[in-house]
Every structure is written in C-alpha cells, then in structure tokens.
Amino acid sequence: MSSVARPERGIMSKGTYSFTTPIYYVNASPHLGTAYTTIAADTVARYQRMNDYDVAFVTGLDEHGQKVAEVAAKNGMTPLEWCDSMEPKFRDAWTELDITYTDFVRTTEPRHARTVQKFWTDLYDKGFLYKGAYEGWYCVHEETYYAEGDLEKNEEDVFVCPDCKRPVQQASGEENWFFKLSEFEDKLLTYFDENPDFIRPETRRNEIVSFVKGGLKDLSISRSTFDWGVPLPFDEGHVAYVWADALLAYITGIGYADPEREGEFEMRWPMQYHFVGKDIIRFHCVIWPAMLMAAGLPITHTVFGHGFLLTKGEKMSKSKGNVLLPADLIKVFGVDAYRYYFMSDVAFGHDGSISLERMVQVYNADLANTWGNLCSRVFNMTNKYFDGKVPQAPAGSSENPLKEISDELYAEYDACMSQVDFSGAAAAVQKLAGRVNLYVEESAPWNLAKSEETADELAAVIYNALEAIRIIALYMAPFMPSTSAEVYKRLSLGDIVAVADIEAATAWAGLPAGNAVETGDPLFPRLDVDAIDFGVE
C-alpha cells in the first residue's frame, strides 16, 4: 500500500534509528497539532539520516471503530470509502510539509490485520486473555465502559459519560476479551524505575507513575457489538478495540509478521521514540509496554509526550475561532520557515504559545536578518571581490573564531537532537550564524578590499565566512531542508540530502576553493507584519 520508498538496509554504519508519530484518527483532518508532531518526527528523521543512521519513520491512520462507521454512514459511504477519502488529506499535508516518513500504515490494510491477529493470538496462547462480561455502562462515543460510580448525571438525572457527557447505555452483559493488564502493575513500576528515560519529559513520567500506583484494571480489548475492525482469530465475532488495534500499527510499519520484509522487524525493534501528544501518554506508557511485556518483546526506549500549542494562552479549538491551518501558514511563510518556527520557538515537551505576530518576529530575526542576510552579504562579497568563486584560504587562516565554534558545534547539536531538544539545537546553530555576522563586522572585508596588501586577509575572511555558511546549512537541513539544499546549490556543492555523515561533513575547511558561488535571490525576504493577509482570524 505504501508508495514511499523504503531506505536500503544494512548499508549504513551506526545502525537503525526508528520512531513514530501517533497513528492519527481519521475523523479529523490534519491540523497544527498533528502537523507539529509530524514535523518533529521528520526533523529527527532528516537529522539521523545525516547522522549515519538507517531511519524508520512510521506514521499512519487509525481507521477502525464504531465512530468511524457512524461518520461514514452519515456521509452515505461505507467505512472504507470514508477512510479512503480521508487518506489523501493526510498524505497531501505531509507532502506539502516535506515529511519523509518511511511507512504510512492504515489500520485497515491487510498487512495490519495480520499484525493484530498474530499479536493477540500470541497473547491468547500465552494465557494473557480471558473472556468476561463487562458489568456497568457503555458510552458509544468514547467506546468505553464505565462503572456506575464513575458516571455523572445530567440535569435530567440521566447517567452520562464522565468524558463526553453523553448518555450512556447499560452494558447488558456483553462479553469481551480482556487483557490481564492488572498483572503488570509491579512490572511496569519496576520498569519505570529502571528506565528513567522511558517517559519524557519528567512531569509526564510522574503522572504515569502515580497513575499506575493507583492500580490497574484489566483492559477490554475487543468488541462484538460492531464489526468495523480486525476480527480476532480465536473468536471471529469479536474485533480488536481501538488501542488494541492502533498501537500495533507501529510494528506493522517496520515489517512485523510481513513475509515481504523478512528480518526487518528484528533489526528495527525496539524503537528509539514514540512521539505523542501529552493527552495520549497513558496508552503509550501503560497499555503498550504491558502488551509488549506480555508478548516478550522489548519496549520502545522513550515515549515523548510533547506539549500543546496554545494561542493567547489557550488551546486552539474551532469553537474559540482561533484555529490556524497549516496550509494558511505555509502560504505566508513557506514550508521551511513554518517548520523552523515550531521547532525552534516552542520547547518540545512544554506547552507553547504561538501567534502570527511571533512567527513574523522569528522569521525576520532568525531567518531574514541573521541567516538569509548573512548568505546574502557574504555571497555578494564573494561575487564582488573574488569574481563569484570561493577564494583559496591562505595558510594559517584556519585559526579563526568561527572554526573554534564550529569545532564544538557537532557535540552540542547532536546532544540536543538526541534528546529531541529542537529549540536547543536550533539555538546552537543560530549562535554560529550570529557569530559569523559579527566576524564579518570585525574583519570589515570592505576595507580589506581597498588595498592589495590585505588581499590575503580578505581571502581568509571570505573563505571562513563561506565555510561557516556551508556548515550552518548542514545543521539547518533537518529543520529547513529546501533552504539548505538551495544554499548547497549556490555553493556548487552536491545534493545535501546525500550527506550521510554530518560530523565528517561539518569538519572545517570542507569547502573547495574555486567553487562558483551564486548570490541569488534573498532566501527569506523580510515580512512586514502589517502587510500580510493571513486569510484567517
């Protein structure tokens, strides 16, 4: 099903690096939030590919469940027709944002049904499942059972769902399959204890630990009241319930039980990261590791629950009328600036307030004034003083402040990126860009150009500035792929996407003398906040 080319395996040196976004629910179109998670994952994907890793980046769609069936019926479609109509919205959004996922899993695909059936049959065989009746109440909307004590009552004194406030129905003794989640309470707590990085950031970890300490109930993993789902092989009248289905898409995406991808799952599992919004960490930090433990599989290294994007301190929602759509922002800022803004200006893991005004600020300060203008002025001087060719750096010119910073940069940048501290990584690169601007100022090449006596000095300054620009382009590439590719092109360097070892590539003096340098149009023309039509608000 997936049209995305998978990377060749086994040819890179550092090993595999695998991670996921959530398998998004088909009911809503992609919005800033889903785009945020996905851009973050893509930034990791692009970086780790440049960092000599064999990357697997799994995303996809959760297409099962009663709600989907209902929405489809309401729109006069079969459930699958409805899902088919939603899929392009996601794929197109990701294409527009330059997302380089390696697999896009739809939970309705046969290969995923195979995963679900194999996985749960295995747990069934191992004795982790039992059939039981759920006493109590059921909310169709949440697809969840509630004990009477957990319910709330509305004005009419009718029991309603504590989550969605809709009336609930009596469970009527429907039999479900249950997963013995309660057996994993201690094992999970021990695991959390021994693996402090499993849940990040730390506040999320504390939440989960206290939640598990509060006690775990067995988990209903099947439904027999509707059939829009994957049937369980040991009881065909039952389909896997939402999380018992969707979480497994992560392993479908790396070839679990896939005869066409022999050996890939073993190579890529366990993964480094699941990137999720903070609202769904429970499923990823409690149910999922318990499922894996039961299956005898290792557990993903880290579940990272990032924060929400807030506007004016409030969460975006349609009813508040403060929703921004990715496409609207791309129109104004372009894809690269869009990606850069969210990665650099919002601390990953914390809620972040965003605004159009702030986007314009960051765009102008970091991209137009610092990075874009730096390229502009240095390229222009290269053109003016060296006929548009990279000058030969004179002997001894490698002793300079830019090299000093650059030599330390990989370690700092890599540490940030490995910890998914995107804003830290971006700031580190930005610091070098700022230093180059200062270096140019201090060296004043326009004065050096006035006399033959300072010709060597001039060549050194321009070379060093160009070299720093090359290095900055490399480090910016995971955030802003198109711009970095453009800078590489203007320096007559090869395809930046082919860079497979960024540490080696960013070693000083990698820029060949004599390369043609094209000044080109400004990379990021300044924006005037008052002159922009955002088409929203």
Place this chain on the structure above:
RNA sequence: UGCGGGGUGGAGCAGUCUGGUAGCUCGCCGGGCUCAUAACCCGGAGGUCAUAGGUUCAAAUCCUGUCCCCGCGACCA
C-alpha cells in the same frame, strides 16, 4: 470538587531539582558601519521574579498559606 501545568522588565520564554552578580529572543532609545534583505555591529533604558508569611548569613530558587490564569472533561497532537 479532582488531576496536571503556570504566574520572571512592553511581548514570549530560560533560570527553580543542585539557594549566593536576574539571563535570552523580540520590541523600544542612542551610537557605529556600509558588504547585505531599512540589514549588520556596539551601548542603553526597563523587572520589589503573582502575593503573604517562614527557614537561612543569603531565596525567583526551599517550606506553608492565599489569589489569579490555563489544560484534561466538547472536533482535536
């Protein structure tokens, strides 16, 4: 009610775990430079770190109380 996050110069944040010159980006004011996208560089103004107590030689940072804001609860990471 509950659970969670937060209140730091005009705006957005860092610093709080491991007490000891209050830092960053933007904006504002003044100066410099001229290669560049009114950009770049330097300097400056501006904060009783929500509030009231407590601990301490010393608290934004630790403890206690209070006030306020936000999130989960509605499509939604």
